[in-house]
Amino acid sequence: MPRRYHPILVALHWAIAFCLIGLLIAGMTMLAPLANNDPAKLMSFRMHMALGGVTLFLLVARVIVRLLTRTPPRLPTGNALLDRLAPLTHAALYILPLAMVFSGIAFASASNLPDAVFGSGPMPESFVHPARAVHGIASTLLMALIALHIAAALWHQFFRRDGIMTRMWFGAR
Ligand code: HEM
Ligand code: HEM
Numbered sequence: 001m002p003r004r005y006h007p008i009l010v011a012l013h014w015a016i017a018f019c020l021i022g023l024l025i026a027g028m029t030m031l032a033p034l035a036n037n038d039p040a041k042l043m044s045f046r047m048h049m050a051l052g053g054v055t056l057f058l059l060v061a062r063v064i065v066r067l068l069t070r071t072p073p074r075l076p077t078g079n080a081l082l083d084r085l086a087p088l089t090h091a092a093l094y095i096l097p098l099a100m101v102f103s104g105i106a107f108a109s110a111s112n113l114p115d116a117v118f119g120s121g122p123m124p125e126s127f128v129h130p131a132r133a134v135h136g137i138a139s140t141l142l143m144a145l146i147a148l149h150i151a152a153a154l155w156h157q158f159f160r161r162d163g164i165m166t167r168m169w170f171g172a173r
Contacts, residue, residue, distance in 0.1 A: 002173040003166075006069035010168055012062040019055040020097055023048060024143055032136075036123050045117045049108065056101045063094065072167050075156065086152070089145060096142040103138060106131035 004010070030044040077083055107129035108114060115121030156164035 001073050002070050003072055004171060004173050005071060005168055006065060006173070007170050008065050009062065009069060009071075010170055012058055012065065013168055016055065016058050016062060016097070019051055019058065020142070020146070023051055023055065023100075024139060024146075027139060036125060042117065042123075045113070049104070049114070049117060052101055052104050055097065059094075059097055059101065075162055075164060075167075077156075077160070089149060089152075092141075092145055093149060096138050096145065099138045100135060100142065103131040103134040107135065 005013070026044060026048060031041065031048060034041040034044070074083070074086070077086070107127050110129045110131070111124035111127055112121050113124060116123045153164060156162055
């Protein structure tokens with residue numbers, strides 16, 4: 001069994017973490033609070049949708065690499081419930097970002113946003129599509145889960161001292 005995740009998976013983990021944190025912070029501060037006819041929102045839409053597309057590409061690559069490579073054995077926590085919870089939270093950290101991308105694409109294209117943002121179409125007044133609600137709810141869940149994930153990683157690293165961070169970093173496998 002390898003001691004670390006595959007280096008491509010490690011690179012994708014950190015690249016996706018960077019994209020997701022950026023998208024979540026920018027979505028909350030530079031998109032949700034502004035009205036669609038606010039000129040400041042146009043550039044934020046552009047960056048959000050482009051970065052969302054890049055993130056989709058990275059997420060799909062990650063799922064493929066994850067399925068094709070061997071992973072280190074699970075790290076026990078000393079608590080049966082936590083040991084069962086860890087793989088569930090990891091699965092949700094794959095599913096929720098995908099839900100964000102697909103819901104974003106769904107309500108944006110239903111209101112012709114790509115044409116307004118990258119072309120010359122009219123800006124939709126608001127988004128009433130049900131996928132808009134999915135995007136908002138999934139973003140809150142994802143932020144909570146990322147906070148839990150970071151807390152768990154720090155707890156492993158500094159309280160259990162089991163070297164978890166080296167598993168998600170580059171080096172001899
Ligand atoms: C922000 C978005 C993040 C997402 C979506 C995310 C997602 C994931 C997922 C899905 C795994 C499981 C890998 C697998 O089995 O395929 C994982 C592992 C890991 N993550 Fe993250 N992560 C994020 C941020 C972070 C941050 C900021 C840290 C450090 C504080 C971190 C530290 C780790 C570590 C150490 C592992 C390896 C766990 C193990 O060895 O079992 N992650 N992450
Ligand atoms: C993983 C990728 C993504 C993340 C993490 C993300 C995150 C967010 C967040 C946190 C918000 C604010 C939501 C709220 O407060 O209710 C938001 C809004 C928005 N997102 Fe995303 N997003 C992603 C991908 C996409 C994609 C691919 C598109 C479209 C192609 C998109 C289109 C939008 C739009 C149009 C808004 C503004 C909605 C409004 O003003 O009412 N997002 N996003």
